[in-house]
Amino acid sequence: MKRRTFITGTGALCLTGAGFRPANAADDTQQAYISCGADRSGNFLAAAFDGTGRIVFSIPLPERGHDIVVHPGGNTAIIVARRPGTWFSVLDLRDGRQVRRIATRADRHLYGHGAFSPDGTRFYTTENDFDSGIGAIGVYDARNDYRRIGEFPSCGVGPHQLSISPDGNTLTVANGGIRTHPDTGRSKLNTRSMKPNVAFLDTRSGKATGSVDLSETHHKLSIRHFDTNADGMQVFGMQFEGDKRRPVPLVALLTTDRAFRFLTAPPETLRRMQQYVGSVRFDRSGRYVATSCPRGNMVVIWNAETGAFLRAVTAPDASGLAATSRTGEFLVTSGTGSLSVIGPAREEPRVVKREDAGLHWDNHTRAIGPLRNI
Secondary structure, rough: HHHHHOOOOOOOOOOOOOEEEOOOHHHHHHHHEEEEEEEEEOOOEEEEEEEOOEEEEEOOOOOOEEEEEEOOOEEEEEEEEEOOOOEEEEEOOOEEEEEEEEOOOHHHHHHHHEEEEOOEEEEEEEEEOOOOEEEEEEEEEOOOEEEEEEEEOOOOOEEEEEEEEEOOOEEEEOOOOOOOOOOHOOOOOHHOOOOEEEEEEOOOOOOOOEEEEEHHOOEEEEEEEEEOOOOOOOOEEEEOOOOOOEEEEOEEEEEEOOEEEOOOOOOOHHHHHOOOOOOEEEEEOOOEEEEOOOOOEEEEEEEEOOOOOOEEOOOOOOOEEOOOOOOOOEEEEEOOOOOOEOOOOOOOOOEEEEOOOOOOEEEEEEEEEEEOOO
């Protein structure tokens, strides 16, 4: 069963408790990760697993989850519902327990992503204002059971992923430009008039401090996912809503002067990407960047410092990416249930776990620290 053909249900794998410690482990098999997925019956779940693919714990989800956001303190994570879901779940990573589930406003739905303030007191989400079609940023009080305390405009349509600056003052928001409405499910209502952008918002006032718009020739590139390295460099992955026969660049670095620099790849690689990038991730050093292409069944790696294309690795239905504890390495999770490790060197992927008929991983994967020896 492909990840994109999940059937709705509830339930999960059996729960096994384990804790985590915020320190680097010499043995990467002890590194822990978390991702959303589904079991063989189509029941949705979130599961943590170690570097060998062993499931540490799992919890049931009411619908498909999308991204996982780890609290700065390291003991809590939030699972955010996939668009057009209206909930997020708070997990205690020390025992694999769901602490609470939070609902959005009745006239809002989520886009699958969120971000904590650096001090962990606020949680921000990308949301859809049904009536206006304009994106909203929901603000929740993490100290008060995630009570919703306000919102401000995302300064665009279809906000997807977001992040917050180390000083907590600026949100970066990828406004994908695609308008949707819950009455029409996941249908795209404005592909001819899309205006995607990256907006920079002041968290104190909610006002925009700047934006980067794609040129008119690239206005059908929906900006979706991005990652930021320790030096503040950002890389964005996109999906194209234009002519399906046209190979277009789908990955771009955002330069310090707030301009897009598209990363190039051989024409055959661009065609294989099938106009869609899933996850985007820097390695632990910030020198390499990987992008998953589940429609094209591959992962593409670039040198982030030079922008040079390095390799395209075949990886069936791959979408989730996480940096391992080793420079240049990425863990890849797949809708087939497999786990593998890849890097920029010219060798075959190291298979951690082969296809698993009982488990299908979803869009995103996060590293959550080494396991505690218990």
